[in-house]
Amino acid sequence: MKKWLTLVLILGPTFLSGCGAQTALLGTQSTYLFTVMDSLALPAEQVQLKAQLLAGDFLKPQPGYIVKFYQNDKLFKITQTDQHGLASVNFQPSKPGNYRFTAKVHPVGLSAKPPAPRELVVCCREPETPIILVDMDKTIVASGFQTVLIGNPVPMTDSAAVLNDISTNNTLIYLTHRPDYFGPKSKSWLTEHNYPKGPVLMSTVSTFLKGSKVYKSEMIRSLKEKFHNIRFGIGDKISDGLAYHENSITAIVIIQIPPEATQVELEKMISDLEPLPGTVHVVTGWSQIEKIIAGEESYPSSRMIEQIKNVVQNASQ
Numbered sequence: 068m069k070k071w072l073t074l075v076l077i078l079g080p081t082f083l084s085g086c087g088a089q090t091a092l093l094g095t096q097s098t099y100l101f102t103v104m105d106s107l108a109l110p111a112e113q114v115q116l117k118a119q120l121l122a123g124d125f126l127k128p129q130p131g132y133i134v135k136f137y138q139n140d141k142l143f144k145i146t147q148t149d150q151h152g153l154a155s156v157n158f159q160p161s162k163p164g165n166y167r168f169t170a171k172v173h174p175v176g177l178s179a180k181p182p183a184p185r186e187l188v189v190c191c192r193e194p195e196t197p198i199i200l201v202d203m204d205k206t207i208v209a210s211g212f213q214t215v216l217i218g219n220p221v222p223m224t225d226s227a228a229v230l231n232d233i234s235t236n237n238t239l240i241y242l243t244h245r246p247d248y249f250g251p252k253s254k255s256w257l258t259e260h261n262y263p264k265g266p267v268l269m270s271t272v273s274t275f276l277k278g279s280k281v282y283k284s285e286m287i288r289s290l291k292e293k294f295h296n297i298r299f300g301i302g303d304k305i306s307d308g309l310a311y312h313e314n315s316i317t318a319i320v321i322i323q324i325p326p327e328a329t330q331v332e333l334e335k336m337i338s339d340l341e342p343l344p345g346t347v348h349v350v351t352g353w354s355q356i357e358k359i360i361a362g363e364e365s366y367p368s369s370r371m372i373e374q375i376k377n378v379v380q381n382a383s384q
């Protein structure tokens with residue numbers, strides 16, 4: 068129930084307030100919302116390039132429209148949207164690489180300006196490629212999802228620099244619980260702030276409603292069926308840490324200790340952290356994450372709990 072409420076609160080005003088609000092909230096420039104889905108593939112695996120066309124109040128699916136997929140400016144395939152507004156075509160990468168496509172809605176039959184073309188990537192890697200999964204909100208974005216809706220969120224200090232460094236030896240995958248409506252906005256934000264390129268995996272309405280932990284656990288499990296060297300998972304929620312840990316991935320949880328936190332708030336942080344297994348790292352900044360990934364330092368959750376206990380003790384003296 069709470070999840071429905073969250074979704075209605077997030078998306079309701081968007082749909083009810085017309086194109087202006089949609090432009091501001093979702094980062095679209097049209098009455099239509101046109102989204103694409105990034106994906107990962109093994110060499111010679113057949114995957115689907117997917118795009119979805121929605122429009123109007125409550126973003127209804129738009130069936131029967133022509134969608135063209137281009138690869139390097141050359142037409143790759145043409146298809147039509149189905150009853151869910153989905154357009155999908157098969158693609159089989161022959162070897163590892165980042166295969167970029169552009170999806171465009173053909174203007175014929177549209178009642179308004181066509182949506183902007185969207186880029187999607189099929190990231191093809193060998194099964195043993197080192198991979199790092201990274202969350203977005205409160206992990207590389209300094210604030211939470213609400214700021215994404217209403218403002219222009221700023222990056223977490225050092226996050227872009229560290230991710231650029233580690234992306235030379237690892238494939239980065241952005242794994243976020245944000246609904247895929249926010250795909251265009253999320254990708255422009257990553258580009259604008261110089262983050263390394265990587266597939267952005269987002270929830271759909273149905274997977275959003277399952278909650279962050281269930282959604283991420285399912286995504287991690289399906290990635291692990293193909294890829295056997297997912298080295299680290301980075302996120303801000305205790306549930307992120309548990310989802311990574313339960314799937315045998317070294318988890319890094321990044322938290323903030325507000326300088327003005329009350330004793331009650333600090334004690335709540337301690338009790339939130341206590342269920343985390345000792346092998347889960349808990350940090351407060353990206354310079355620490357860099358050291359963990361380089362194998363130079365370890366930040367077990369017990370170390371952070373002690374640190375917060377000391378803050379509580381000093382405050383009460």
Ligand SMILES: [Mg+2]
Nearest residue numbers: 202204205303
């Ligand atoms: Mg987050």
